[in-house]
Amino acid sequence: MNWPKSLINKIKTKVNLAAYTSFKIGGAAEFFFEPKNIQELKKILVLAKKKKLPVFILGSGSNILVSDSGVKGLVVKINEECFKSVYSKGVFLTAPSGLKLSKLILFAKKKGLSGLEFLAGIPGTVGGSLVGNAGAWGSSIGDLVEDICVLDYNGKKKLFCGNQLKFSYRKSNLNKYIILWVKLRLKSKSRDSIASKINNYLLLRRASQSNIFPNAGCIFKNPAGKIPAGELIDLCQLKGRRKAKAMISKAHANFILNLGNAKSSDVIFLMNLIRKKVKAKFKVNLEPEIKLWR
Ligand SMILES: Cc1cc2nc3c(=O)[nH]c(=O)nc-3n(C[C@H](O)[C@H](O)[C@H](O)COP(=O)(O)OP(=O)(O)OC[C@H]3O[C@@H](n4cnc5c(N)ncnc54)[C@H](O)[C@@H]3O)c2cc1C
The missing domain is CATH 3.30.465.10 (Uridine Diphospho-n-acetylenolpyruvylglucosamine Reductase; domain 3)
Structure with a gap:
């Protein structure tokens, strides 16, 4: 891809996104950019639009699950004090x-x-x-x-x-x-x-939470006016259930833990299992709180 000279050294390719997430899971970003100021951010957005590249905005990566095959497009990492001081x-x-x-x-x-x-x-x-x-x-x-x-x-x-x-x-x-x-x-x-x-x-x-293993906080939103998602999952006896290196937390059932080298597909397997069991037992459709990047 041709980038303008002013940005070419700043746009990285094939950046491992697992390192940028609290889950420590996922593949690489096709392109990765950390703007230093609003001007740089504006410039990259206009370019991405022109090149029809999907844009993903990354904060501290504590609410996302990145696909094992990574993301096609441009990840823009928003750093501290990029745009203003507190x-x-x-x-x-x-x-x-x-x-x-x-x-x-x-x-x-x-x-x-x-x-x-x-x-x-x-x-x-x-x-x-x-x-x-x-x-x-x-x-x-x-x-x-x-x-x-x-x-x-x-x-x-x-x-x-x-x-x-x-x-x-x-x-x-x-x-x-x-x-x-x-x-x-x-x-x-x-x-x-x-x-x-x-x-x-x-x-x-x-x-209420034991965070010794990487995770992304609550996986599902609490259903409106009903029992919290964690309790519903617990009542389905799913605490401790594993798929390879991903495990439903024994401390807080709405957390999935990465016990080491878990794959995004392992987490998604457990998410699907949770949704199926909760739907069958309580007729409740759980909605993910985490954002899936693919
Ligand atoms: C141990 C643990 C405990 C947690 N506890 C809670 C809790 O109690 N309550 C709660 O609500 N959440 C909780 N979370 C989830 C998470 O920390 C929050 O949702 C947090 O606000 C996400 O911020 P982030 O910068 O990490 O966002 P990211 O994960 O980087 O991104 C999340 C979403 O926000 C978008 N985004 C990020 N920055 C910007 C920006 N500048 N402009 C536009 N879009 C942007 C991203 O594109 C993505 O869609 C927890 C997570 C963990 C790991």
């Missing part, structure tokens, strides 16, 4: 999409800004969390959003605010855009009370 003004905090949630939470704590503590322990970036409206313990990041700056796939910038933004359970109306940065509305609180909330959430998480 800063606060009053109760508003503005953060770039590539910032890790752990760093976002620490920054907010330092500034005495409360509201993000429930996200403690979620290993994603700001961008990935907004697209999937990440949440825990009854709260979601979408509840805190004031406005969001995005690029569309033609490289055009847009600002979304108020009722232009739609968030629901693990869902947003942002999946046709690339998130650049977000402005969040938080509350002033003492650093001590923020720190203690963070610690409590981390303890709760440790008690």
